[in-house]
Amino acid sequence: MKGERVAQLELLLHSHPEGLRRAEIARRLGVHRSTISRYVDELKQYIDIYEENNLIKIKTREEDENIALSVYESLAFNLSAEMLATSSEYQNPHLASGLRKIAMNMRSYAPKISENIVNLAEQIDKKVQEKKECSKFNSVLEVLIDSWVSGRIVRIVQGLKGFDPIETELAPYFIGFREEDTGGRHPISVTGRLRHTTEIITIDISTITSAIILDETYTIPDNLKPFKFHEPEEHYEAIDMIPLSLRLKERSAMNVFRSVVHGTPVFEKLEDGTLICNLDAENSIELYLRIIQCGDSVEILGPDSFRKKFCKMLNKILALYQS
Incomplete structure (x- = not known):
């Protein structure tokens, strides 16, 4: 069974198919450089990795398929990735990982665009490491995605400013950007059905402080109603x-x-x-x-x-x- 650091190293190498130096791996994992050799030796028991020009890489398998994009498709992808990276308040390390993999396939026929995409991935990684809130946001996002893909209900807790924490059990139907644009910010939201009800709500993921997947399945209906954004409950005073x-x-x-x-x-x-x-x-x-x-x-x-x-x-x- 892989240790936590070895598993992190595998994810890191998959995210950087061009390879990483030992010093850079140590910096990203937050460990001393002298321990990297041990992690590399342990990881070799599970996957094929090698070192070339002082760069540690995962060996590409023959069955791995390359993505063949035209120069025009490559540039369109580059522009779309830049827009995605700048329109969200929180950066995602999985976006950086995917960008690097595609950039590797562009090096032979679109080297300039490939370089631009690699630089964009580096910028995203840097922002993720600088902003602590990104780690918490992405952890919640990953749980929501796992819940969505596996079709299981998730229990979330929202921490809205000025209100007590709100616990909700939700069946996620969709994860994506809200249509509304509030001051140039495009928050990523989760839309789904509240458990025990037929009500569908949309919640800004940045307001979620924790998320746990429950052992209860659900199905997404074909005829979804228009989504609405969830607002915190108000405090009322009434006669009756x-x-x-x-x-x-x-x-x-x-x-x-x-x-x-x-x-x-x-x-x-x-x-x-x-x-x-x-x-x-x-x-x-x-x-x-x-x-x-x-x-x-x-x-x-x-x-x-x-x-x-x-x-x-x-x-x-x-x-x-x-x-």
């Missing part, structure tokens, strides 16, 4: 608000209450693992409907008067079908 207390089987069941006017939820986990949520919520038929929608995932604990009214409503509904 209920100090609602709920017992939750799943925290994600709270997603159904997004269409209900409510205050900030306060969660409490009891010693037996029971999750309690307290919040002020509007006293409306919408609230009743959302609780019914939760099924047995939510139980009303209080106030007692509201619990009795809810049970009375359920009994009236049942009476229609039992008569």
Whole structure:
């Protein structure tokens, strides 16, 4: 089994098919140059690597296919890559890796464009290393991509300025740039369905502080509705608000209450693992409907008067079908 540093070295060499000097590898991995030889020897057990002109490279396999682009396609790709690299606030090391691989295939017939693309990849790598936020952003992005590709729901936490952290469970449908342009910035977003609902939202990935893939699959429907950007909940004060207390089987069941006017939820986990949520919520038929929608995932604990009214409503509904 490969060690963490050896795995990082393999990724680094794949990202730099032109090869890297030992000193540069040590700098990028954050280790002393003297340890690189040991990592190289360990990696040779798994893949074919060699050293040429003081550059460590991965040997190209015969079955690896080269991308043959015309000079015009190459220039168009170069311009598109530059636009992509400058339109996003956060730079991506995988973009730099892909650029280098394509640049290697252009060296024989478009050397100037190849050089431009390699320089662009270096600029991206430099920005990634200089900006600590890039690492966190790309880690979240990778989890979202894995969730999207594997078709599994992801639990995310948003840290929006001025608001409490928001936990959401989402089935990702699409990852890409938002259509809106806010001050020249094009944020990368994830669009998907909220778990336990049919609501589709779009979330700026830069607002996500953590993401974990859950062991629950989903499918993307063919007839998607127009996407909308998710805004943080507002704080309301109304005459008819209920100090609602709920017992939750799943925290994600709270997603159904997004269409209900409510205050900030306060969660409490009891010693037996029971999750309690307290919040002020509007006293409306919408609230009743959302609780019914939760099924047995939510139980009303209080106030007692509201619990009795809810049970009375359920009994009236049942009476229609039992008569």
